[in-house]
Amino acid sequence: MPNCCIIGSGVIGLSIARELAGRGLSVTVVSRDPPQALASWAAGGIFPAQPPGDSLPPTATPLEQFTFVSDRLHSEWARQLRDETGIDTGLRRCGTLAIATSDDTSEELSADMRRWQRLGVRHQPIATKDLADCEPAVAAAVAAGTIREAVLLPDEVQIRPPRHLAALRASCQHRGVEFLDAVSVTGLQTANGRIEALATDDSTRPILTADQFCITAGAWSEKLLTLLGLHIPTRPWRGQILLQRTAPGFLRRVINIGAGFDYLIPRPDGRLLVGSTIEDAGFDASTTQTELTRLALLLQSLLPKVSFGPPEASWAALRPGTPDGLPVLGQLPGIANGWLATGHYRAGLHLSPATAVVMADSICGEPARHAFEAFSPERLLAPDGLLPH
Ligand SMILES: Cc1cc2nc3c(=O)[nH]c(=O)nc-3n(C[C@H](O)[C@H](O)[C@H](O)COP(=O)(O)OP(=O)(O)OC[C@H]3O[C@@H](n4cnc5c(N)ncnc54)[C@H](O)[C@@H]3O)c2cc1C
Structure with a gap:
């Protein structure tokens, strides 16, 4: 053989x-x-x-x-x-809400919409006034004007x-x-x-x-x-993730900000991943307080603070880039x-x-x-x- x-x-x-x-x-x-x-x-x-x-x-x-x-x-x-x-790998169609919170992420979202159109990916722009009905967890962020635009993609998938x-x-x-x-x-x-x-x-x-x-x-x-x-x-590109916990089902879908470099990923058991970074840090795969703080602030800007406790864990690893x-x-x-x-x-x-x-x-x-x-x-x-x- x-x-x-x-x-x-x-x-x-x-x-x-x-x-x-x-x-x-x-x-x-x-x-x-x-x-x-x-x-x-x-x-x-x-x-x-x-x-x-x-x-x-x-x-x-x-x-x-x-x-x-x-x-x-x-x-x-x-x-x-x-x-x-x-073993259940957790593969499931969870859908995502792609949002823009700034001029830059708005441009990224427009570019993505053109790509989705070209490829035939199902996507549906949601008026901000209707957003809280679609994803109640972000109602406060909508009211505060943090979320400027949103597009629903029902076919995004996650795995564990x-x-x-x-x-x-x-x-x-x-x-x-x-x-x-x-x-x-x-x-x-x-x-x-x-x-x-x-x-x-x-x-x-x-x-x-x-x-x-x-x-x-x-x-x-x-x-x-x-x-x-x-x-x-x-070459290595470091990425860091912060793990929080919410009530299961509190956030229904993945939230991608702009081109999806930043995101919130809710797991069915209430775990919530807040990511990520793309850093040129050589082969150093440690987390940094600066980036974990930025991720914590990102989370606070999108979900009400009472909906999650202190961070459960954080980690970093190296993506292989070319x-x-x-x-x-x-x-x-x-x-x-x-x-x-x-x-x-x-x-x-x-x-x-x-x-x-x-x-x-x-x-x-x-x-x-x-x-x-x-x-x-x-x-x-x-x-x-x-x-x-
Ligand atoms: C924060 C973060 C978020 C990500 N999110 C996603 C996502 O949502 N979706 C997605 O598809 N991808 C995502 N990725 C990217 C994905 O994780 C990587 O592209 C993928 O894991 C690369 O897998 P790999 O097997 O090539 O490398 P690795 O997982 O790094 O494995 C490399 C292996 O090589 C071994 N090795 C290295 N050198 C030696 C040696 N000298 N001798 C023996 N063994 C050696 C290591 O021990 C290890 O077993 C993410 C990555 C990060 C860091």
């Missing part, structure tokens, strides 16, 4: 491992960090609304097409994961990332995937254009061999690629059995099932079921293996 070694047990690594194991490969996942330290665990778990129907208009960009495919796969995966593991990760891991185990946890990959040995083995800091298994190797190391992928002499930039904002998926240049899947930035949870399918197609030598040429690693690589600028 051919085997594959995957570096990274975030949502991308686990999804690919699950897909490959489902196709009969023997899979080993090597990872360094506990789940709570990962972007995949820290994520809000919002999936932007997609249009109804089976396809997008031809004007859709490659990323919009890929997102649409992945969105559809998520419903299937959630059902399979529940059947295989008994920690549960989704737990379900993926349980499904992988069920399918025979082997896990080497708390192990750091420290070297990649190559010969004749192939990766021969991994070197690790695990003294019990310092060397690991496999037929295929796939790097899914999130924001740290660039560091591993330099071990192969490749320079494909993936210079053009697109994921990097495919074969590593010049390495016959080396693969890369990273750079999913703000959408790794959403894009994970489609990523798993096309990566498994490639690793198994099958034609890709979905288009992903636009995300090839070559686009970020200069001919000499160095960055083009």
